[in-house]
Amino acid sequence: MILRQDLEKMLTELEEKEKLVNMALSHCPPGQLMLTRQGGQLSYVQVITINGYDLVPDFTLLSIRKEIFYWEHCGLTGNKEYMRHHKWKLEQYETAGIVPWKNLIITYDDEQGNIDLRIIESEIRNKLL
Numbered sequence: 001m002i003l004r005q006d007l008e009k010m011l012t013e014l015e016e017k018e019k020l021v022n023m024a025l026s027h028c029p030p031g032q033l034m035l036t037r038q039g040g041q042l043s044y045v046q047v048i049t050i051n052g053y054d055l056v057p058d059f060t061l062l063s064i065r066k067e068i069f070y071w072e073h074c075g076l077t078g079n080k081e082y083m084r085h086h087k088w089k090l091e092q093y094e095t096a097g098i099v100p101w102k103n104l105i106i107t108y109d110d111e112q113g114n115i116d117l118r119i120i121e122s123e124i125r126n127k128l129l
Contacts, residue, residue, distance in 0.1 A: 046060040048070075048096070048098075050092045050093065050095060050096045051092055051095060051096075053092060055089060055092060055093070057070040057071060057072055058071055058072050058073050059071040059073075061105075061128055063127065063128045063129070064128065064129055067103065068103060069103050069104070069105055069127055069128060070093070070098055070103060070104050070105070071104075071105040071106075071107070071123075072086070072089070072090070072104065072105070072106050072107075073106075073107045073108075073109075074086050074106065074107070074108045074109065075108075075109045075113065076109070077108055077109055077110065077111050078111040090106070105123045105127060107119060107120060107123065
């Protein structure tokens with residue numbers, strides 16, 4: 001049974017994901033408005049089972065070099081429980097070889113909910129294009 005608060009939390013997370021994608025895509029230079037125009041593919045939901053846990057990255061992307069990247073966006077940096085879960089999730093990823101220096105993109109909002117779009121653009125350019 002899904003409780004109202006769980007549903008509200010899921011909706012908020014979906015809105016945050018949509019906000020991030022819209023910000024990232026709208027910030028791309030002309031001719032690169034969508035990742036798919038550069039050969040990347042965007043998937044909203046992919047379940048990865050690691051150590052018996054089903055984990056869902058915020059985004060799963062395919063670079064133009066056909067490499068899979070997982071993108072985690074941490075939007076609630078002021079929430080201690082959220083950050084504790086985020087750190088745990090990163091530990092699980094690492095045991096499966098999903099790491100920032102290879103195939104994981106991690107971005108963060110500041111505690112006021114702001115994000116530097118130059119970081120998003122840099123991650124897209126350096127890892128996906």
